[in-house]
Amino acid sequence: MIQVGIIGGAGYTAGELIRLLLHHSKVEINFIYSTSNAGNKVYKVHQDLIGSTELGFTNTINSEVAVLFLCLGHGNSKKFLEMHSFSTHTKIIDLGNDFRLEKNHIFKNKSFVYGLPELYNDTTIQEAQFIANPGCFATAIQLALLPLAKNNLLQNDVHINSVTGATGAGTSLSSTTHFTWRDNNFSYYKPFVHQHLGEIQQSLTILQPHFNADILFLPNRGNFSRGIFASLYTHFEGSIEEAKNTYKEYYKDALFTTISDTPLHLKQVVNTNKCLIHLHKYQNKLLITSCIDNLLKGASGQAVQNMNLLFGFSEDEGLQLKATYF
Amino acid sequence: MIQVGIIGGAGYTAGELIRLLLHHSKVEINFIYSTSNAGNKVYKVHQDLIGSTELGFTNTINSEVAVLFLCLGHGNSKKFLEMHSFSTHTKIIDLGNDFRLEKNHIFKNKSFVYGLPELYNDTTIQEAQFIANPGCFATAIQLALLPLAKNNLLQNDVHINSVTGATGAGTSLSSTTHFTWRDNNFSYYKPFVHQHLGEIQQSLTILQPHFNADILFLPNRGNFSRGIFASLYTHFEGSIEEAKNTYKEYYKDALFTTISDTPLHLKQVVNTNKCLIHLHKYQNKLLITSCIDNLLKGASGQAVQNMNLLFGFSEDEGLQLKATYF
Amino acid sequence: MIQVGIIGGAGYTAGELIRLLLHHSKVEINFIYSTSNAGNKVYKVHQDLIGSTELGFTNTINSEVAVLFLCLGHGNSKKFLEMHSFSTHTKIIDLGNDFRLEKNHIFKNKSFVYGLPELYNDTTIQEAQFIANPGCFATAIQLALLPLAKNNLLQNDVHINSVTGATGAGTSLSSTTHFTWRDNNFSYYKPFVHQHLGEIQQSLTILQPHFNADILFLPNRGNFSRGIFASLYTHFEGSIEEAKNTYKEYYKDALFTTISDTPLHLKQVVNTNKCLIHLHKYQNKLLITSCIDNLLKGASGQAVQNMNLLFGFSEDEGLQLKATYF
Amino acid sequence: MIQVGIIGGAGYTAGELIRLLLHHSKVEINFIYSTSNAGNKVYKVHQDLIGSTELGFTNTINSEVAVLFLCLGHGNSKKFLEMHSFSTHTKIIDLGNDFRLEKNHIFKNKSFVYGLPELYNDTTIQEAQFIANPGCFATAIQLALLPLAKNNLLQNDVHINSVTGATGAGTSLSSTTHFTWRDNNFSYYKPFVHQHLGEIQQSLTILQPHFNADILFLPNRGNFSRGIFASLYTHFEGSIEEAKNTYKEYYKDALFTTISDTPLHLKQVVNTNKCLIHLHKYQNKLLITSCIDNLLKGASGQAVQNMNLLFGFSEDEGLQLKATYF
Structure with missing residues (x-):
């Protein structure tokens, strides 16, 4: 012990x-x-x-x-x-x-x-x-992008929309964590300038040194307490099968990160240490969903x-x- | 104007x-x-x-x-x-x-x-x-009891359980109105000693001067923003039809108070000035439900x-x- | 009458x-x-x-x-x-x-x-x-884009992320509107292929006939009953003041559409016929937020x-x- | 294994x-x-x-x-x-x-x-x-009453109000578990006749054979997914200290049932196998609160x-x- x-x-x-x-x-x-x-x-x-x-x-x-x-x-x-x-x-x-x-x-x-x-x-x-220890948004977003960066596949802007629970704002009482405000509400904050962008870019550059596209990240406040649901898309030439193989290969030894063949919903990961990732191809875009419990x-x-x-x-x-x- | x-x-x-x-x-x-x-x-x-x-x-x-x-x-x-x-x-x-x-x-x-x-x-x-102007709980509870008091029918203890939305606690930030606490939570407060008991007893005594039974009122915090759902029961000898007639007679000219023949749910009144009342008889108990929007x-x-x-x-x-x- | x-x-x-x-x-x-x-x-x-x-x-x-x-x-x-x-x-x-x-x-x-x-x-x-009568997402999104289209300012892809309440799914019981699933949850659906895209594109083309950029629209299911919160961004060369003036000019006679100088949250419009719009400039992107009550x-x-x-x-x-x- | x-x-x-x-x-x-x-x-x-x-x-x-x-x-x-x-x-x-x-x-x-x-x-x-295996309400209510019954202290009617999460209604889709209905709502059901009353009475009678007072139990539907919050009161002559001692003695070897000196809120037990119990004395009434996760x-x-x-x-x-x- x-x-x-x-x-x-x-x-x-x-x-x-x-x-x-x-x-x-x-x-x-x-x-x-x-x-x-x-x-x-x-x-x-x-x-x-x-x-x-x-x-x-x-x-x-x-x-x-x-x-x-x-x-x-x-x-x-x-x-x-x-x-x-x-x-x-x-x-x-x-x-x-x-x-x-x-x-x-x-x-x-x-x-x-x-x-x-x-x-x-x-x-x-x-x-x-x-x-x-990494930030919460930073974790969800990096886990969604690392396999692409590792394979030099981040060749264009990355568009990220993500929603987080109220625990992300900490224990301090505030107007946007007041129940009468937050319940049944939705809003964004820190558009495109969230403080986790630095660590995200740093990690992507480690794996893909010449990565220099934009990361456009819009974080949102959800009316729940726990969890991060992140949806990301970027240009991707390959097929959906190639994408899945790339991700499954990257995470083949990861105990907590799993590629789901079916679309995700946030509560699949709440109160676990998991990160779930789903991939979807639309035209030349790869849509990646990543869910974690922000506190775990x-x-x-x-x-x-x-x-x-x-x-x-x-x-x-x-x-x-x-x-x-x- | x-x-x-x-x-x-x-x-x-x-x-x-x-x-x-x-x-x-x-x-x-x-x-x-x-x-x-x-x-x-x-x-x-x-x-x-x-x-x-x-x-x-x-x-x-x-x-x-x-x-x-x-x-x-x-x-x-x-x-x-x-x-x-x-x-x-x-x-x-x-x-x-x-x-x-x-x-x-x-x-x-x-x-x-x-x-x-x-x-x-x-x-x-x-x-x-x-x-x-009356208090919120006081309004919901009095409207549930006035017809009985008017007819000298409050002859025994009144048991009241009621749940209110977070707006009832006002605009001040507090630990029990923090979203991460209140969301999906439930709790009681001020058991049997809520400050609205005085005005309730005062009104009942106006209509039924010798009323002197106990009013046992347990208020609860619900995880919603608006509304009061109050359930009350007391000894009642008459039939359910007699009860309904008593209430309908009492409220026959009331614009905002209606007797519902079907059980109530809170959202029937949210964002209205209505009070809905439902009556149910079980053995020798009359169960009265009363719903209002606490802010209206x-x-x-x-x-x-x-x-x-x-x-x-x-x-x-x-x-x-x-x-x-x- | x-x-x-x-x-x-x-x-x-x-x-x-x-x-x-x-x-x-x-x-x-x-x-x-x-x-x-x-x-x-x-x-x-x-x-x-x-x-x-x-x-x-x-x-x-x-x-x-x-x-x-x-x-x-x-x-x-x-x-x-x-x-x-x-x-x-x-x-x-x-x-x-x-x-x-x-x-x-x-x-x-x-x-x-x-x-x-x-x-x-x-x-x-x-x-x-x-x-x-237009669709709900279609209304929120068009009202966010019409002033740009009217002025030939839609010159590049439009990225849209939007979340809707459960009433958007209608009265039929379904797994994704079951309370135990929806409460505190979040998910997307119909990525990039929502059926409202047709009417959106049709209206934009009326105002800006040569509009032919992509509209990348990701709709999400929120854990609330009413309302649509849409965030959109696209390339915009002008200043934030120019953007605001363009929008205020376009909506100067609109009774229900208002440009807000402060960021929006969904509950500002719930149970009203309003559309609120907020504008934010980041580098060469214009971020437009649009909120409506989906049922109104x-x-x-x-x-x-x-x-x-x-x-x-x-x-x-x-x-x-x-x-x-x- | x-x-x-x-x-x-x-x-x-x-x-x-x-x-x-x-x-x-x-x-x-x-x-x-x-x-x-x-x-x-x-x-x-x-x-x-x-x-x-x-x-x-x-x-x-x-x-x-x-x-x-x-x-x-x-x-x-x-x-x-x-x-x-x-x-x-x-x-x-x-x-x-x-x-x-x-x-x-x-x-x-x-x-x-x-x-x-x-x-x-x-x-x-x-x-x-x-x-x-006992029922969910039955567990919460029995754990609140067993120490009294064991000591022949149930001498009068027991008044119970309890609220349960939507998982209590099972996986079947129904109008009262539809999100648009349940969200931010509150209602009662099966007033005074819930099917768990039988097992509750059976257990109480085992411990206090001559128990024959009424159990007036009003179950409610809460707008959350997990958990039962039960508040019960009955006539009690002793002091609050005597009550606490009675309960602590009864549960001294119980791994999952704990007496809390501070009032309870439901989320203290969600996703655990615990039952928390709180005692409060008002005049000659003992108010007992009992919280469990209905699924655990x-x-x-x-x-x-x-x-x-x-x-x-x-x-x-x-x-x-x-x-x-x-």
């Missing part, structure tokens, strides 16, 4: 991480750090956990844990690591966006690896010590997947989750 | 009032007072009104308006009237709870009449100048109904609303 | 039409034809109408009505008109898709005019006798608007609707 | 059972019987299971399995067992209501035990071969719990589920 520490324990991603780690056979939660909730039981905040754990929040940090998860608001991971030191053996998985881009990969002699397991066909993640494959589930790889556990340990489906 | 002023213009009830009054043929909105939004267009806050009105919020009050609607938080109507004076002819309709109870009916020489039109079979409201018959619609009565307009002027239904 | 007949009275669009016409000051509903419900009260099917009308369904047709609304499934209007004759003065408004395309405009000596009022700047509709501006509301024009009533008679908003 | 067979594999409870058993370390699914889907992959029906299993439906039954789950419509378990025979060692868990009542416990020499583990403080279930603790989760007990597995094997919570 390795010892795990969680920083920023009151947010959504920390809550999901705790839900996952409580049932993970190889880890023990050593501490859950939350200055605002120190002294309280965890189930007072993550209220579904009543009966599942008597763990409490603490404001004390154990710098000797085997792995540390940073579940802080974007920009706060750097601040935290500037103020706290950890054992040289401690591995760190940051769920924020502080270290995802090449230009920010190195911080205080720590070299962060971008933690999208499906991006690599080698042991890059297994050998890393510091992981920058899009955040805490992927963080656990990365931890499993870092420590040589089975990749799906603790991630064989029962879908909600309804 | 009479001149209307609205105080507290940014809240839900003021928004509904504006929506109603813009299409009311006998009134003109003279001003909409909101200190926090003064200078802004009304449609910047009530955003569905874009294209419907160029009215703005103001921090100036016209004390000569024919009627003034107070759409303030509970307790704030008194404060407001302490600080502002109005013409002796100005009628006032308070949507808060400050003046609903007998002990609070008189304030600064103003005598407030409890504004539930279906409570009276005379011209009490027509002759009033100051109206204390439960607030702003009833306020307009009261205004219509105060000024001798047709009682349903401006209230012939298209139901949303879906 | 003109006499109105409704054919196919049990469906969603007929229900909405009845809701509207009951409060329309210039018309009287003469009959509501539904073979399956003949003899029943209308409020037994459209259950919100209890207390609003005692009208019943009939299987008898009055061929002398001033206007007839056909609310039949697609393909059934032709069949109906083959079997029934009407007075030479009877005007007909078909809510189906049977007569929308140029090639189907003429049927049994009846010449149908495409009933999108905002398409014309003359009296085409006013002078018509037979109206083919997208169906029955527009049908009433057309009727008002046919008979010289005020265009918004019976259409000054209170938005639900919550 | 024991071999498991599932009969009626296409319904909701079978789907949940498959989701659970795929991750259960002690069992192997031997066959999933569905005549209508024979030959299809399971993930074609339970579509979240794509990538999780390549199992298919079959119309062949292996009569030697160690345990058989009957997931048939009510009344169909008897018919099925009349037509099929199984090995003498095969244990059977029926999720329908055919064998729950004392008068139906024995069928073809099989003696069914009512499978509510929390009802017994002995090895009744462990020693059984045939289990009649109310059906398939409890069936697995029973199987675990039958076979001596750890009681929570395969049931340490991650809550959805959002």
Whole structure:
């Protein structure tokens, strides 16, 4: 059993991480750090956990844990690591966006690896010590495009429309997460300039160095709590069979990414660590659909997947989750 | 055209009032007072009104308006009237709870009449100048019980379970109106001690002076935005036909209250000023269902109904609303 | 008061039409034809109408009505008109898709005019006798594109993503309108081949005869009941101010279409006959958002608007609707 | 690994059972019987299971399995067992209501035990071969009342109001599970005569033989898919502390039933096998809230719990589920 520490324990991603780690056979939660909730039981905040754990929040940090998860608001991971030191053996998985881009990969002699397991066909993640866990939209979109990039097939603009659940906006109360507003509503935000575009472009360029077409990404707010449904299309000369073969070949060893022959609906993946992908050909366009749970494959589930790889556990340990489906 | 002023213009009830009054043929909105939004267009806050009105919020009050609607938080109507004076002819309709109870009916020489039109079979409201508009739960529950009280038939405990939409909690952001919490959720609050019990008991006692059984009222939070569904049962000796006749007789002149022979569902009344009532007999219990839109018959619609009565307009002027239904 | 007949009275669009016409000051509903419900009260099917009308369904047709609304499934209007004759003065408004395309405009000596009022700047509709009422997606999308087409500004592919409520699928029970499936779900359907593309292309070509770029339209199923939210983008050289001026000029006399300076959310239009449009410029792309209620501006509301024009009533008679908003 | 067979594999409870058993370390699914889907992959029906299993439906039954789950419509378990025979060692868990009542416990020499583990403080279930798995409402309500009955404290009428999700109505399409009807709606059904009252009364009488007060149970349809929220109150002389002690003592060894000191909301239990209970005292009334997931603790989760007990597995094997919570 390795010892795990969680920083920023009151947010959504920390809550999901705790839900996952409580049932993970190889880890023990050593501490859950939350200055605002120190002294309280965890189930007072993550209220579904009543009966599942008597763990409490603490404001004390154990710098000797085997792995540390940073579940802080974007920009706060750097601040935290500037103020706290950890054992040289401690591995760190940051769920924020502080270290995802090449230009920010190195911080205080720590070299962060971008933690999208499906991006690599080698042991890059297994050998890393510091992981920058990808963003939720970034995960759904990259998984939809990596097989094309890998085969130099991204030759034209990519048009992306995607809708996310309200958990994507975090725990803070806001007008667009107020129930009377969000219920039965729909809207877009940050048209074409979402902050995840950087990491998406970075990964595509790794696989297809001369990729330089536009990525036109319109994110939307859906009236549900969990999940990302992304539809993407781009120019594609090949047949639908060639497309499917390309994707199935790329993901042949992926435990969580599956190509579906039938069109997708979001609830197929909710409360799982899966990414489902569907392909459809129309004239010279390839339409790719990609669905994930934004808090799992899009955040805490992927963080656990990365931890499993870092420590040589089975990749799906603790991630064989029962879908909600309804 | 009479001149209307609205105080507290940014809240839900003021928004509904504006929506109603813009299409009311006998009134003109003279001003909409909101200190926090003064200078802004009304449609910047009530955003569905874009294209419907160029009215703005103001921090100036016209004390000569024919009627003034107070759409303030509970307790704030008194404060407001302490600080502002109005013409002796100005009628006032308070949507808060400050003046609903007998002990609070008189304030600064103003005598407030409890504004539930279906409570009276005379011209009490027509002759009033100051109206204390009933609460939302209070309206749904009283309309379910008045015919029994009128006929001295409330002889035992009344058991009430009722569920309300999130607009009932007002515009303030809160943990129980956060989308990720409220969506697909259900919970109760204020068990047996809801603040509307006072006005309910007061009205029942007017009609049935010796009523002294318990009213056991459990309010619930539903995962929808609009509407109140109340189910009530109490001991009843008569037949279902007698019950129906009693109710139909009581409401024979009521424009907005209808007895349905088939069981109800909430969306029959959403976005209307209706109250629907259904009766069911089981053994010696009479089960009464009552549905209203909490913001209309439960607030702003009833306020307009009261205004219509105060000024001798047709009682349903401006209230012939298209139901949303879906 | 003109006499109105409704054919196919049990469906969603007929229900909405009845809701509207009951409060329309210039018309009287003469009959509501539904073979399956003949003899029943209308409020037994459209259950919100209890207390609003005692009208019943009939299987008898009055061929002398001033206007007839056909609310039949697609393909059934032709069949109906083959079997029934009407007075030479009877005007007909078909809510189906049977007569929308140029090639189907003429049927049994009846010449149908495409009933999108905002398409014309003359009296085409006013002078018509037979109206083919536009489709819901078709309305939202055309209103988003007409100003560009009018000014020859559609010079490149148009990318459209749109989400519709479950009422768009009609009253028939189906797996994708089953609550346990639809609630909190999202999915697309008919990718790039939706049946409304024909009427969209037809109208664009009327205004911009040489338009021949692709329209790439991906419709989605949202987990709400009412409304269409459409986002469209295309190449646009001008500035955002030029775009806004173009749209405001085009819609300067439109009663129901308004350009919003702030981004839209769907509930601004639900339960109204409005179309709201927002414009955003990103690099050389113009992003246009268009929102309507699919059952009103997208169906029955527009049908009433057309009727008002046919008979010289005020265009918004019976259409000054209170938005639900919550 | 024991071999498991599932009969009626296409319904909701079978789907949940498959989701659970795929991750259960002690069992192997031997066959999933569905005549209508024979030959299809399971993930074609339970579509979240794509990538999780390549199992298919079959119309062949292996009569030697160690345990058989009957997931048939009510009344169909008897018919099925009349037509099929199984090995003498095969244990059977029926999720329908055919064998729950004392008068139906024995069928073809099989003696069914009512499978509510929390009802017994002995090895009744462990020693059984045939289990009649309780109903969903019945589970939520019994768990709320058993501690009182055990202590002879049910001395007066019990008033129960409960709301259930749409999965409670099964997979069949129906007007009250049509999305446009159910979304944002609320209604009751079967007032005071729900079919689960029999098993509730049977269990209470086991623990408190002279119990003869009324149980007034009003079930409601909520606009969510999963979960039951039940609120119950009855006369109670003791203090709230005495009540809590009574409940905590009764459930001290229960793995899935927990007493919460804070009021409950439904989503605390969704997608778990938990039952949460909260107690509140008002005057001489004890208000008990009970929440379960109707498909898990109310059906398939409890069936697995029973199987675990039958076979001596750890009681929570395969049931340490991650809550959805959002």
